[in-house]
Amino acid sequence: MGHHSNWPEWIYIGVVIALMVWVGSEAWNAERLVEHIPADAEVIKVTGQQWFWSFEHEDGTKEIGELHVKVGKAYKFEITSKDVNHSFNIHDYVVLLDAVPGRINTVWFAPKEVGEHDIQCREYCGLIHYNMRGKLIIEEADTTS
């Protein structure tokens, strides 16, 4: 103790703090932008239950296990659960939010290209959790309406 100079430590701590401030503010800003839900986003109600996903579109159409959406639109998921906690996850679009009974969590996304993506449950929910999957099917935008 005592007989060494301390300035390298102070510089080092300063650098670490500066790095953390930088990471924190970038993250804050990115999250703020990502969470801004477009006003025209269509609502899709997502319900998790042991061990499948069901979906309800704004027009009342219901789907189980599969979700059809269209390129170029924005969608807002209202996620809940009928029994235990699940977590709604479209990995390719970094959509991830818990489905908690008694609570509605919202997250939005906009499909970019036609294609199919996996939907999975990402929170342990019992026996068949490992197979609580679904398919996201992204279709060509409607030209008729």
Added chain:
Amino acid sequence: MVLELQKPRPIWQIMFSTHHTDVGLMYLITSLIFLFMGGALALAIRAELFLPGSQIIADSMTFNRMFTVHGTTLIFLFLLPFASAVGNYFVPIMVRYKDMAYPKLNAIAFWMIPPAAALIWLGFADFTWYANPPYSIISAPGPAADMWIFGLKILGISSVLGAINFIVTILKCKHPDMSMGQIPLLAWSFLTSSLIVLVAIPTFAAALFFFFSDRLGVSGFFNPAMGGNPIAYAHLFWFTFHPEVYVLVIPAIGMMYEIIPRFSRKPIFSHSSGIFAFVLLSMVSFSSWAHHMYATGMSFTEKTVFMIGTLAAVPASAMHVFNFIATMWNGRIKFATPMMWAVGGIALFFSAGAGGVVNAAMPLDFQTHDSYWVVGHFHLFVMGTIAFGSIGFLYYLFPYVTGRMYNERCQEESMIILQSQNGLL
């Protein structure tokens, strides 16, 4: 123990002794047994996951039970007892007192572990170490779930008793000539981690009561079907278990503070900044618990607060790393076995911490949350930093307590193997 090898005592004399080195030895043996048992489960889990689909484990429920007991065992029955072993052995010696402050309480705290372990292993619950309600209340099979609750309850009481003992031993029984600033950093690490235990454990202890009465159906604290809120459990759980990760890592850092100066043949760069960083860590450990809950549907403001709280803990950890490097700087370093483990552990501390920063940065966490990334993050800490520090310390102690030397080559190989495995994680 040198004496023991020359003139062996019957095992029951060690078992029913309240002397701190005997209790320490019992902690050590227990923790190593559970290291192997929990490790065996890990091997089975990985073997099953070698190929997709079901191979060696017949049904998914057995698999779920295995990873639950794996996590519970290695955290509560390996890492914590290992730290207690080292603390029991050295804290009284370092503060120059004849024993722990309360020797009988010390033995009682140890003897709570075997029944708790029996409950956890005979029950073999399936709901992950986090016991996520309402699944764990309405859906998880009993009596395994109930046995897990009681097992953890007992372990919590044991931790609290142990922590009280360390705190009193250090603060009240230290040699009157010794100032707080002179207490070795290893003993400081036990003082700060024990303070965390005292503040952190009660919330989860309360949650376990609620959880159990919810399972009995007489209450619905965490059960939405009865008006409860599962998110409340998450808060109570993580308020205990985020600080708890520092209870695991702080003693390992303390052990490195013994090894690094010895094999650099230099005193610690700054004893006082080591103390400062321990105290700071124990405080900031309470500012970040809900970084585990970004995906539960928290508001933007809540997430921001807990991100800042998490990043605030980084400089304190970084100070320890600086202290280690500065101690080694210009030292005549001897890469003996304990030193290799300690340096390896510091390197992994850095990578694990960097992973933690990624988890803390909110938008990135939505990539990593509930994925193998998080599994990698904390295994770098628990199998990397903490186990490396602990194993290095075991090698460091071995000649002292047994009067014999281990096989240096054999262990160098084991260190290199484990280091490369951690890289693969």
